[in-house]
Amino acid sequence: MPEIEITVSADGQVQIEALGVVGASCTDLTKALEDALGSVESRSCKTEFYEQAEAGEQVSQGTA
Numbered sequence: 001m002p003e004i005e006i007t008v009s010a011d012g013q014v015q016i017e018a019l020g021v022v023g024a025s026c027t028d029l030t031k032a033l034e035d036a037l038g039s040v041e042s043r044s045c046k047t048e049f050y051e052q053a054e055a056g057e058q059v060s061q062g063t064a
Contacts, residue, residue, distance in 0.1 A: 002029055022051045
């Protein structure tokens with residue numbers, strides 16, 4: 001089950017981390033919080049971001 005972990009430092013910096021999510025869906029999960037908090041200063045992606053959502057799923061790169 002996906003979870004969101006929010007850390008607020010003593011100086012007010014907010015860090016949002018998506019847990020239990022594979023692929024780019026983590027940004028979908030955190031978007032509403034990011035929008036509510038303001039602008040995103042930086043974003044780092046964990047290795048899970050680059051994994052495919054389902055085993056055996058292939059990304060097609062079609063040509064026009």
